[in-house]
Amino acid sequence: MNRIILHWTAGGPVPTSYEKDCYHYLIDSLGRVHKGKFKPEANAVCKKGMYAMHTGGGNTGSIGVSMCAMANFRNKNNQGDFPITKIQFEATMKLCAKLAKDYDIDITPEMVMTHYEFGQKHPETTSYGKIDIIFLPPYPWISKEDVGSFIRSKIRWYEGASKE
Numbered sequence: 255m256n257r258i259i260l261h262w263t264a265g266g267p268v269p270t271s272y273e274k275d276c277y278h279y280l281i282d283s284l285g286r287v288h289k290g291k292f293k294p295e296a297n298a299v300c301k302k303g304m305y306a307m308h309t310g311g312g313n314t315g316s317i318g319v320s321m322c323a324m325a326n327f328r329n330k331n332n333q334g335d336f337p338i339t340k341i342q343f344e345a346t347m348k349l350c351a352k353l354a355k356d357y358d359i360d361i362t363p364e365m366v367m368t369h370y371e372f373g374q375k376h377p378e379t380t381s382y383g384k385i386d387i388i389f390l391p392p393y394p395w396i397s398k399e400d401v402g403s404f405i406r407s408k409i410r411w412y413e414g415a416s417k418e
């Protein structure tokens with residue numbers, strides 16, 4: 255596994271069984287981590303029906319981590335019924351730091367990214383135009399262009415904290 259791609263589910267506060275098919279790890283609104291149906295290793299070589307389909311055009315080698323939230327999100331003034339919570343976001347960053355360490359993944363824009371960033375870099379894929387993650391409800395002042403680097407800084411912080 256050489257990459258981590260972060261998502262939101264566009265669903266409710268806890269994972270559904272369908273969502274568990276799509277991601278390797280899901281974090282609920284209380285910050286609890288749920289394992290998906292497939293292990294990350296299932297995406298090392300993607301066989302039909304045997305891997306987590308989280309990122310169109312980018313599933314191979316990619317660990318999919320998703321926050322259970324954001325159903326009916328429209329924009330910062332209309333965030334839907336289940337905005338990402340602070341505890342959920344922090345738990346997600348902590349999990350990504352552990353995954354980066356366990357799989358020896360560098361916390362760089364090439365290796366740790368949002369689904370939105372992947373789509374922007376790969377306009378030929380079905381991931382183009384995905385909006386997860388363009389907005390962070392606990393940090394509403396961060397622009398959509400800056401969410402990815404904000405996330406990487408947070409993950410690096412947790413990585414450093416775990417070494418103490």
Ligand SMILES: [Zn+2]
Pocket residue numbers: 260261262308369384386
């Ligand atoms: Zn996504």
